[in-house]
Amino acid sequence: MKHSDTxxxxxxxxxxxxxxxxxxxxxEKLREYYQEYLYKPALVAWSDWRTRIGYAIVGLYLAIALIxxxxxxxxxxxxxxxxxxxxxxxxxxILGSNTIGQDILSLMIHATPEMLIMIVSGAVFAIVIAVxxxxxxxxxxxxxxxxxxxxxxxxxxxxxxxxVLVLTSTLRPTNPAVIGIIITINYWAGLSRAIRAQTLSIRxxxxxxxxxxxxxxxxxxxxxxxxxxLMPYITVNFVNACRAVIFFSVGLYYxxxxxxxxxxxxxxxxxxxxxxxxxxxxxxxxxAPIVMIMLLSLGLILIAQGMDRVFNPRVRTRLAGExxxxxxxxxxxxxxxxxxxx
Amino acid sequence: xxxxxxxxxxxxxVTLYAVVTIAFALVRFLPxxxxxxxxxxxxxxxxxxxxxxxxxxxxxxxxxxxxxxxxYISYMSNIFLEGSLGKSVFIQRQTPVTxxxxxxxxxxxxxxxxxxxxxxxMAVVIGALMAYWEGSLFDxxxxxxxxxxxxxxxxxxxxxxxxxxxxxMSLFPVGNRYGDAIxxxxxxxxxxxxxxxxxxxxxxxxxxxxxxxxxxxxxNSIQILGxxxxxVARLRGLSDSRIALWYVGRNAILPLYTGxxxxxxxxxxxxxxxxxxxNYPGIGLKFIEALEVRDYPVIMGVFIMxxxxxxxxxxxxxxxxxxxxxxxxxxxxxxxx
Numbered sequence: 033m034k035h036s037d038t039x040x041x042x043x044x045x046x047x048x049x050x051x052x053x054x055x056x057x058x059x060e061k062l063r064e065y066y067q068e069y070l071y072k073p074a075l076v077a078w079s080d081w082r083t084r085i086g087y088a089i090v091g092l093y094l095a096i097a098l099i100x101x102x103x104x105x106x107x108x109x110x111x112x113x114x115x116x117x118x119x120x121x122x123x124x125x126i127l128g129s130n131t132i133g134q135d136i137l138s139l140m141i142h143a144t145p146e147m148l149i150m151i152v153s154g155a156v157f158a159i160v161i162a163v164x165x166x167x168x169x170x171x172x173x174x175x176x177x178x179x180x181x182x183x184x185x186x187x188x189x190x191x192x193x194x195x196v197l198v199l200t201s202t203l204r205p206t207n208p209a210v211i212g213i214i215i216t217i218n219y220w221a222g223l224s225r226a227i228r229a230q231t232l233s234i235r236x237x238x239x240x241x242x243x244x245x246x247x248x249x250x251x252x253x254x255x256x257x258x259x260x261x262l263m264p265y266i267t268v269n270f271v272n273a274c275r276a277v278i279f280f281s282v283g284l285y286y287x288x289x290x291x292x293x294x295x296x297x298x299x300x301x302x303x304x305x306x307x308x309x310x311x312x313x314x315x316x317x318x319x320a321p322i323v324m325i326m327l328l329s330l331g332l333i334l335i336a337q338g339m340d341r342v343f344n345p346r347v348r349t350r351l352a353g354e355x356x357x358x359x360x361x362x363x364x365x366x367x368x369x370x371x372x373x374x
Numbered sequence: 375x376x377x378x379x380x381x382x383x384x385x386x387x388v389t390l391y392a393v394v395t396i397a398f399a400l401v402r403f404l405p406x407x408x409x410x411x412x413x414x415x416x417x418x419x420x421x422x423x424x425x426x427x428x429x430x431x432x433x434x435x436x437x438x439x440x441x442x443x444x445x446y447i448s449y450m451s452n453i454f455l456e457g458s459l460g461k462s463v464f465i466q467r468q469t470p471v472t473x474x475x476x477x478x479x480x481x482x483x484x485x486x487x488x489x490x491x492x493x494x495x496m497a498v499v500i501g502a503l504m505a506y507w508e509g510s511l512f513d514x515x516x517x518x519x520x521x522x523x524x525x526x527x528x529x530x531x532x533x534x535x536x537x538x539x540x541x542x543m544s545l546f547p548v549g550n551r552y553g554d555a556i557x558x559x560x561x562x563x564x565x566x567x568x569x570x571x572x573x574x575x576x577x578x579x580x581x582x583x584x585x586x587x588x589x590x591x592x593x594n595s596i597q598i599l600g601x602x603x604x605x606v607a608r609l610r611g612l613s614d615s616r617i618a619l620w621y622v623g624r625n626a627i628l629p630l631y632t633g634x635x636x637x638x639x640x641x642x643x644x645x646x647x648x649x650x651x652x653n654y655p656g657i658g659l660k661f662i663e664a665l666e667v668r669d670y671p672v673i674m675g676v677f678i679m680x681x682x683x684x685x686x687x688x689x690x691x692x693x694x695x696x697x698x699x700x701x702x703x704x705x706x707x708x709x710x711x
Contacts, residue, residue: 182388186389189389189685190396191677193646195677198674201668202404282527287662305537318533325530329527330521330522333525
């Protein structure tokens with residue numbers, strides 16, 4: 033790409049170029065953002081079988097949630113079928129029914145939307161807090177850093193499950209978004225430490241120093257210079273946080289310490305386990321929620337594992353071959369991606 | 375170096391203090407929380423109103439009518455100076471919580487520590503083999519298996535194990551620490567029976583936890599296998615086993631080490647669900663029993679104890695890390711900006 037078709041003076045050309053850089057319209061910025069952060073990663077992500085399967089699985093759950101949301105499949109009700117039907121016995125209830133005659137397939141489908149809301153709200157909450165605390169502490173350093181990291185240490189020292197159990201059993205939240213946030217109430221702590229560590233290495237880069245010398249404000253440096261570099265790491269951890277919410281929330285519903293809703297995989301699991309699915313030989317009743325949980329969790333793991341490769345420039349080059357995504361590698365080389373470690 | 379130990383110890387004490395303060399806040403300020411709930415319960419039992427505050431103090435070490443600062447001081451001194459966590463209200467009336475926990479804790483620790491040791495061994499062995507045969511069928515199959523196992527929540531696997539091995543095939547017991555007929559003592563049959571009863575809970579933790587660590591150990595090893603010092607070691611003609619153990623293994627195991635102690639707290643928290651499923655009487659089951667009847671002193675006792683375990687775990691991890699990795703002499707870099 034050549035910008036200098038008309039001007040001949042070297043000095044003039046330089047200033048001309050610079051002014052054009054600054055004068056980038058919002059649309060161009062958006063397009064660049066789209067190219068760099070959505071299109072190219074998506075392209076590389078799609079070439080990895082892991083992410084492809086992962087996306088397909090998550091897409092399937094979104095579709096199920098839409099089916100439930102628009103009531104395309106009947107909601108679960110007592111006595112809609114004969115009680116304790118086996119799977120594939122009756123055409124109207126493919127997966128059979130439970131002791132009070134609810135269609136198990138319908139229970140599975142109608143649990144999905146709430147579950148997805150819970151997962152997204154919890155993961156977004158955890159990631160936003162972790163990123164803000166981590167980057168701010170890492171960038172500011174000194175006392176701010178010590179104070180924030182002390183808070184993170186305390187947060188990390190509190191065991192998640194017992195704390196969440198104490199909170200949910202006294203507060204009795206019913207809104208799925210609130211439940212999600214309570215579940216990840218101290219998830220941010222460990223993550224913010226890791227993000228701080230990465231921020232420490234990024235802030236040594238010359239462009240961050242340049243911004244500081246130019247007097248650019250702290251929030252602007254955080255959002256323009258530091259966080260974009262952390263996006264890969266943040267994305268992978270977002271997916272991991274999603275999985276943590278699934279594990280915890282289903283566990284809490286299983287234990288019965290969240291207000292009873294009819295349709296949740298954990299509730300179905302508990303009912304099946306305690307109301308004799310095992311002894312009554314109704315295996316599908318027990319297996320259905322297990323498959324729902326495992327498949328979603330598997331989809332998320334595959335995305336995280338694949339993403340890890342996508343954002344790791346060395347692997348990405350190998351994957352993408354000679355494709356256009358290779359060109360940006362030199363700049364991205366300093367972004368460290370942790371392995372799939374939790 | 376000594377300075378670092380002192381600083382880190384101080385930090386641990388402050389963390390402990392902060393965590394117990396949070397516990398106090400939960401007892402005192404949570405809407406509908408311990409103090410409020412206990413008052414309501416006592417009023418239902420027709421306890422005269424002037425006695426209620428005394429009773430609450432007996433159970434929770436907090437007198438709700440005293441000034442807030444006094445409450446805080448008495449709560450903290452009860453825990454730190456006297457080592458008292460209050461008394462159980464319902465599940466074992468008037469029994470000190472510490473007594474209840476001391477009886478249950480060894481069993482939980484048995485499950486948790488055996489799980490941690492087993493899944494780390496599995497992770498290192500399988501991860502190392504995967505790295506050694508990178509790209510082979512063994513590597514691919516084991517990576518896939520590890521991913522699938524990781525996607526199962528441990529309690530779901532626990533339910534499946536109870537169902538298949540416990541009820542369907544009757545191979546393993548579903549509940550209790552040891553058989554009724556066996557006399558507790560240091561006999562071989564007793565120890566074997568304890569292991570037999572703990573086998574399923576341990577298995578469900580190990581199978582669902584080893585995968586992530588095996589994959590990360592594999593990643594670390596592959597990365598280190600490509601380092602220059604490994605190539606130089608090969609050129610020097612050192613034996614394969616020496617390279618594998620001292621050059622690759624030692625470096626690859628470091629990231630696992632911190633996870634080793636951190637997983638202690640995570641698993642202690644996890645036993646809350648695990649022991650409920652296996653009906654295994656450890657502190658997790660006590661926690662659930664207490665939650666069901668809202669026996670807050672026991673709830674807070676378990677909560678504080680698991681937290682302390684986690685704080686100490688992180689502390690030990692930090693202190694010993696320097697011993698294992700000589701590159702990290704002090705662990706505190708000054709990052710003033």
